[in-house]
Amino acid sequence: MSEHIIKATGRNVEGKGASRRLRRAASIPAIIYGGKSAPQPVQLDHEKVWLASQNEWFYSSILTLDVDGKSESVLLRDMQRHPFKQIIMHLDFQRVDQNQALRVAVPLHFLNEDKSPAGKSADVVVTHELNEVEVSCLPKDLPEFIEIDLSGLKVGDIVHLSELKLPKGVEIPELKLGKEHDVAVVIAKHGKEEAETPVDAPAADVPAAKVSKKDDDKK
The missing domain is CATH 2.170.120.20 (Ribosomal protein L25, C-terminal domain)
Incomplete structure (x- = not known):
């Protein structure tokens, strides 16, 4: 199994405003969670992570996050992308326990x-x-x-x-x-x-169902 090292930096300021400032500075806000330690907010260089994200190992391998010189073994658990721009908005990493499946x-x-x-x-x-x-x-x-x-x-x-x-x-x-x-x-x-293979017969025309408020709220 190859080792994949990605550099990160700890961050103290959280919130939407701080995250927007990070993205404008070509950084990605992220969080490391799990294990016995508290969740740790970090930031990563967007260009380097974007290049790494083009490889399938980024999504299925154990990654080594180098956070200010301290190594954390993690798995990528969630990635939020911009709807139409090539921008990674946020990353979630889960700590890995070497003794746990x-x-x-x-x-x-x-x-x-x-x-x-x-x-x-x-x-x-x-x-x-x-x-x-x-x-x-x-x-x-x-x-x-x-x-x-x-x-x-x-x-x-x-x-x-x-x-x-x-x-x-x-x-x-x-x-x-x-x-x-x-x-x-x-x-x-x-x-x-x-x-x-026979194609199913077209369904009869059915009037469009009204969207309930509950369903509408999901959109």
């Missing part, structure tokens, strides 16, 4: 699909039903991604969640809930099967 969504990497019998066939469609999977493990065992070798994939094949090869110490909590949770991850089928 984590639940983290890990990306799936699909390998050798183009070399498989299904991938080489022009009339076969290979669909990825999932692009990530939630795993449970100790921090030291957390993988940055899980690889799925599709070199033997043939038309009609379905790769299920239970067939994923997990690193030692890693498990998928979803599978403990029953067979119905062993969902498809990859499906290979003839393209014409999709074309022949």
Whole structure:
């Protein structure tokens, strides 16, 4: 597991006004919470974090926040983005206890699909039903991604969640809930099967329902 270090600075002033001033100064307000320590407000350099956020490890790996020279092992738990500008508005980081199991969504990497019998066939469609999977493990065992070798994939094949090869110490909590949770991850089928799938008949015209005040308040 690679170490990803991100520098941060502690901050004493909080509130919307302080956060706006930070953003104007090309910094990101953030909070570190969890563990036995009190929540700690910090700020990070926007440009460096923006570049880091273009990598999938930023969302699924344990990060090392260097806060004024003191290291904190954390996971990114929430990111608020500007609705239309390329601006990160706020970040939430959760402290990591090395002795406590984590639940983290890990990306799936699909390998050798183009070399498989299904991938080489022009009339076969290979669909990825999932692009990530939630795993449970100790921090030291957390993988940055899980690889799925599709070199033997043939038309009609379905790769299920239970067939994923997990690193030692890693498990998928979803599978403990029953067979119905062993969902498809990859499906290979003839393209014409999709074309022949019957389309539901259009629903009858129904007058638009009135929006209740409760629903309206959610908007």
